[in-house]
Amino acid sequence: MRLSQDTAAASALTDALVLTGLAKAFDRPAVDGLNLTVRSGEFYALLGPNGAGKTTTLRMVAGLMRPDAGTISVFGIDALRDPIAAKQAMAWVADEPMIYDKLTPLEYLAFVAGLWGIEPRAAERQAHDLIDLIGLGPHCNERCEGFSKGMRQKVALAGALVHEPRLIILDEPLTGLDAASARLVKDVLIARVRAGATVILTTHILEVAERMADRIGVIAHGRLVAEGTLGQLAQQAGRQGSSLEEVFLDLVADKPQPAVRPGMAA
């Protein structure tokens, strides 16, 4: 017993995110005793049908919503007890990100850097680097109010990277982006993972999950119903050799689903 407690504690320290028994109900359960583990350095995609509980889960992780039950550990930090420390380790990019319209991208990044207490000259250098990274150099002195959805999404992503988070969580980051913007965001995220960060994103674009993710978690009715690589998911669905779309549709078809233990398939 002692040994398994020690093993669990050691794993919680090295894992980027560990959710146990996470629950949240509105008029009915949205997240229903969710257990999920994302390893440090992983690119993890969360899939699930509309209303499955993905955004609610991630909003609880980001500290925007209090769970009814369960625990959230971010690199071993208890995010419910010490939300500030957990937030320092992570970034949250919402699907409809809020940026300040009257600010230019450079001003916005300086503002965010100020919130994190970054020294102004270092912040300015970093803001220019991030603006270059997201390809908004020509617009860096224009107010965000005239920006397209894709441009705003990129500014929000840059803002989320200012404090160099080890865990980057994004809700539908590629929806509504044109091909070039989507490629750029994907490249930024892949580069962050290569540099040692952990990325968790939700997406309805199955090809994104298939091509980019180290592991895919499938959520239905607020519970993890399958997890692993595409091959492992196909095996769990009894559909070896099928496309992710076929496997996914099978996994989330409305039938009783036993919740999987995280890491079971990996």
Ligand SMILES: Nc1ncnc2c1ncn2[C@@H]1O[C@H](COP(=O)(O)OP(=O)(O)OP(=O)(O)O)[C@@H](O)[C@H]1O
């Ligand atoms: N603030 C809220 N108040 C009431 N119900 C909510 C609220 N947020 C989410 N819900 C409900 O919780 C359930 C899960 O919603 P959630 O947004 O987490 O799903 P999702 O998997 O992210 O869906 P989608 O893919 O459509 O974005 C849904 O039934 C939704 O209507």
